[in-house]
Amino acid sequence: MGILQPKIITEIKNHSREVRTQAEAIKEKVINWLLIDEAPKRINIEWITIDKKSSKDLDDWIWAEKFWDWFSIYVSIADISELIRPNTILDLDAYSRSTSVYTNSHVYHMFPSEISTDLASLNDNTKRNAITTRIDLNSEFNTINSEIFESIFHNKKRFDYWEFNNQFNDSYKPFHKDLNLFHKIAK
DSSP states (O other): OOOOOOOOOOOOOOOOHHHHHHHHHHHHHSGGGGOOOSOOOOEEEEEEEETTTOOOOEEEEEEEHHHHHHEEEEEEEOOOOGGGGGTSSSHHHHHHHOOOOEEEEEEEESSSSSIIIIIOOOOOOOEEEEEEEEEETTTOOOEEEEEEEEEEEEEEEEEOOHHHHHHOOOOOSSSSHHHHHHHHHHO
């Protein structure tokens, strides 16, 4: 039996019964995603997510730190490689979709909701396997080092855009300093 080739989807459709069944089977097996981790060592990290209030698939996150004369920026994305094996129906379906599609009335997730909004989504008070990039910048914001590593991510706070703006502008809010550091680095 050869390797299955993905079919590129040109029309947005719901997931097939086979794809949903495979996703449900994965969810039934996984009591705690971290229990099936094959990575030799993951680094524990705690940061925040910033998404629209209506977002359900929270699969990426950021953080920044300032040291006495340099900064570190962290960007992470959910590591689903522990859940979805290559060339399975679920993998090929996700490949053919390449991304989630948001319309005015519906979200067509790249993965079925069991994965996209649960097992691979960083909801409040959850831990998820991630792939993280750390970029170190000097005081002039030039890159001096970078690293990619496997991590376990714990969400400190889920921000929507209104909450982000509220914390950013109020010096008495707990994340004000952190969010202003993001802004300084972005500028």
